[in-house]
Amino acid sequence: MQLIVGQKASQTKKFSKEEVLNFSKLTSDDNPIHFDEQYASKTRFKKTIVQGPMVVSLIGGILGSTLPGPGTIYISQETKFLKPLFIEETVTAWVEIIKIRDDKPIITLKNWIEKEDGEVVLEGQSVILFLENL
Numbered sequence: 001m002q003l004i005v006g007q008k009a010s011q012t013k014k015f016s017k018e019e020v021l022n023f024s025k026l027t028s029d030d031n032p033i034h035f036d037e038q039y040a041s042k043t044r045f046k047k048t049i050v051q052g053p054m055v056v057s058l059i060g061g062i063l064g065s066t067l068p069g070p071g072t073i074y075i076s077q078e079t080k081f082l083k084p085l086f087i088e089e090t091v092t093a094w095v096e097i098i099k100i101r102d103d104k105p106i107i108t109l110k111n112w113i114e115k116e117d118g119e120v121v122l123e124g125q126s127v128i129l130f131l132e133n134l
Helices: 017-027 037-041 052-065
Strands: 008-014 072-081 090-100 106-115 120-130
Touching: 008 052, 017 052, 052 072, 052 090, 052 106, 052 120, 072 106, 090 120
Parallel strands: none
Antiparallel strands: 008 090, 072 120, 090 106, 106 120
């Protein structure tokens, strides 16, 4: 695949209560803001929220599967969480190539995740090594 600056890919997802609970178990995240509706109702968010690392995982999914795809190895990830993502909200994660090094197979990508109304909940940047000749 020919990679070029400006190339984009996306993935749309809705996180279920069951997925959030399973992620809490998998990561030993006991924060009740993610799974206890009564607890969450007393917080500034008023509802349960999806774990930040779970939301960011959508970016990794795109990088490893779509753009650039298999052979992608993370070098770094910078992420800013701007808004909470509530359980059962649909979001679309985006990556866009913003730099391709000439001397090494290293690619920098802009990342963002937005709700259906266009509100951005997360933004950041990934740097990856792309082993395209596997």
